[in-house]
Amino acid sequence: MSFKRKITLKNGDCLKELKKIKDGSVDQIYADPPYNLSGKTHQTVQSGKPVTLNKGDWDVIDDIDEFNFNWVSECIRVLSDNGTIWISGTLHNHPSIGTILKKLGLWIINDVVWYKRNAPPLLSGNRLAPSVELIWIASKSKKYFFNYELGKILNDGKQMRNLWEINAQRHLTKHPTEKPENLIERIILLGSKKDQVILDPFMGSGTTGVVAKRLSRKFIGIELDREYFDISKERISRVNSTKVILTDKKLILDKDKSEQVLKNIEDN
Numbered sequence: 001m002s003f004k005r006k007i008t009l010k011n012g013d014c015l016k017e018l019k020k021i022k023d024g025s026v027d028q029i030y031a032d033p034p035y036n037l038s039g040k041t042h043q044t045v046q047s048g049k050p051v052t053l054n055k056g057d058w059d060v061i062d063d064i065d066e067f068n069f070n071w072v073s074e075c076i077r078v079l080s081d082n083g084t085i086w087i088s089g090t091l092h093n094h095p096s097i098g099t100i101l102k103k104l105g106l107w108i109i110n111d112v113v114w115y116k117r118n119a120p121p122l123l124s125g126n127r128l129a130p131s132v133e134l135i136w137i138a139s140k141s142k143k144y145f146f147n148y149e150l151g152k153i154l155n156d157g158k159q160m161r162n163l164w165e166i167n168a169q170r171h172l173t174k175h176p177t178e179k180p181e182n183l184i185e186r187i188i189l190l191g192s193k194k195d196q197v198i199l200d201p202f203m204g205s206g207t208t209g210v211v212a213k214r215l216s217r218k219f220i221g222i223e224l225d226r227e228y229f230d231i232s233k234e235r236i237s238r239v240n241s242t243k244v245i246l247t248d249k250k251l252i253l254d255k256d257k258s259e260q261v262l263k264n265i266e267d268n
């Protein structure tokens with residue numbers, strides 16, 4: 001796969017599609033894999049009513065450790081020596097991913113806790129209401145690109161911590177696990193520079209592609225499900241790359257101005 005094109009979208013199994021990508025050719029990976037949390041015995045709340053937690057067949061995996069090992073290994077092969085991989089999860093799959101990162105000899109940079117103050121309430125009344133997701137950040141060595149100063153700028157001049165309070169957002173598509181754009185924006189700004197290559201092996205509704213395009217990064221997205229693939233493709237194609245939205249800073253800038261702001265931020 002070559003990266004002459006700015007946006008490369010593949011409808012298929014990431015285990016197959018990742019094999020077509022050259023070693024060390026990707027600067028940052030954001031992966032939001034199946035969490036394996038769907039099932040008949042799990043409940044959640046929708047519009048105030050209890051419903052069975054079923055994100056889709058793609059979220060039911062027999063051997064989650066084997067599945068995780070296979071895709072994480074391929075991602076690490078395509079990651080550049082100073083690139084970083086960011087992996088979202090909950091306790092359903094996060095320990096499995098953490099063990100694999102260690103097994104593969106990766107350097108674990110951070111574990112981020114994403115706190116959703118507005119997470120839905122718990123109906124069962126028998127435990128604490130889940131309101132966080134977790135994000136591993138890892139690299140191949142201790143020499144990795146990380147935009148620390150930009151983190152400070154995004155955090156009003158103060159060192160950014162690994163507890164991120166970002167509200168869950170109303171979904172823009174029918175995908176059941178669409179991530180908020182401002183969460184992904186923060187990840188991409190911290191982990192890459194303009195024109196670098198971002199990979200998302202589980203693209204879903206295309207959130208990473210939307211933000212990557214807005215921030216003038218190259219993007220490779222892989223999605224198994226045809227319907228979600230089409231949603232992503234359409235959503236990414238609609239991005240107006242003459243505007244850069246820094247949702248975190250509540251800024252919407254013209255491309256000319258944003259180039260300057262981002263350049264200042266990245267040169268810092």
Ligand SMILES: C[S@@+](CC[C@H](N)C(=O)[O-])C[C@H]1O[C@@H](n2cnc3c(N)ncnc32)[C@H](O)[C@@H]1O
Pocket residue numbers: 012013014015032033034035058175177178179180201202203204205206207208222223224225228
């Ligand atoms: C948690 S969702 C990603 C949501 C995405 N971050 C967003 O903002 O919309 C995971 C996605 O991975 C897809 N998927 C599951 N297994 C896959 C595989 N082996 N290869 C590629 N995509 C896969 C599912 O269809 C699902 O859309």
